[in-house]
Amino acid sequence: MKYGDSWTRSRVLSQALRILMMIQSGKYSVSDIMKIQGVSRKTVYRYLDSFREAGLDINYSNHIFSLNRSEGIEGDLTDLFLFSPDEAVTLYNALDVIETNTLVRQKLKDKLMSIYGAHVVQEKLIRKESLHRVQNLMFAIDNEKQVILAGYSSPNSSTMRDRLVEPFRIGPDNEQVWCYDIDSGKCKTFKVSRIQEVQITDKSWRFKHMHVSGYTDPFRMISNDGRMLPCRLVLNRRAMELLREEYPLSEQYIQQTGPDQWLADIPVSNYIGIGRFVAGLLDYIQIQTPALQQYLRQYLHRSLDKL
Structure with missing residues (x-):
């Protein structure tokens, strides 16, 4: 077996299960599945072909896929598993x-x-103090409602005021929410911890066609326009374990290439987050991206000047 084969197989099976459960719900189109699962149209149809070959009867109506219940699948697919x-x-x-x-x-x-x-x-x-806010945001997203982010504290303007927004995506670890900000007419991210209260209004979304989320990388750095920068690292076991422990979302980009060697090929929003991590582990990491090397030289030079 090649290094990483077991991990890759587990990832593929997990992805197949998530897509199958979306199809079972009968609520998602191919475009929805592509967006939510982060896969190509070709990949979705490859899974659909595999499901049909396995004997599942998959219906297609009004651009939505669903499972034919006559196949004997009752209830939720999770009932077929251990828990x-x-x-x-x-x-x-x-x-x-x-x-x-x-x-x-x-x-x-x-x-x-x-x-x-x-x-x-x-x-x-979710921490207890954030639970109600996140629950309200999830409800608003599911029901396509506008909300007021009451008492939002902005570090950029050093102000605290209410924001009328259309939330449409919760970010990793529930730390931020992507919203269409009605006042500015732009999509922005808002930190959940800086919201005093999420007030759900009776107004439905009006700007759904404008909802475009950027990219949040495994280091929780945000790219508002969705652009990503390359980052290629060679790690030893110590660096690999620290990376996965501190930034669990990076695991999908890590592949073992030798007995004590792992390759991390991670798209990042910028080099700030990954730079901080690498700077503390330079003895255990080989940097193969010239732009990141240049960023770290400048970062370390600025840090030394402060001593």
């Missing part, structure tokens, strides 16, 4: 008190998230 959604949440919560390797615990949580979906276990990732 029910309630059991998955209980297990997820219990993992926090188990004394085990941090990476192992995080991988188990990630698997529960990928199989049972964000709405089932996502609340366990």
Whole structure:
């Protein structure tokens, strides 16, 4: 077996399951699946062909795919697995008190998230003081409602004021939300921790055609226009484990290439987040991206000047 084959196979199976569960819901088009799962149209149709070859009867009507219930699949597909959604949440919560390797615990949580979906276990990732705000944002997104971000504190303008927005996507770890800001007529990200209260209005979305989310990289850096920069690193085991522990979303971009060598080919919004990580582990990381090398030279030079 080649290095990384087991991880790749697990990733493909997890992705296939998520797509199958979306089809089962009967609410998503191919374009929706492409956007939510981050895959190409060709990939979606390849999975559809595989499902049909496996004997599933997949219907297509009004641009929406669904499963034919006559095939004997009753209820939710998660009922076919070891845990029910309630059991998955209980297990997820219990993992926090188990004394085990941090990476192992995080991988188990990630698997529960990928199989049972964000709405089932996502609340366990949210601090209690943010829970109500995130719940209201999720409700507004699901029901396509405008909301008021009451008392939003902006670090750029050093002001605190209400914002009327159309939220349409929750970011990684529920730390930010992508919204269409009606006052400015632009899509922006807002930090959930800086919102005092999310007030749901009775007004439906008016600018859905303007909803365009940028890119949030595994280091939680945001690109508002969706542009990504290349970042290619060669890591030893120590650097690889620290990267996956501190930034779990980076795991999908890591591939083992030798007994003590991993390749991380990660698209990033900018070099700020990845630069901070690499700067502390220069003895364990080979940088193969010239632009990142140049950024780090400038970053370290500025840091030394402050001493």
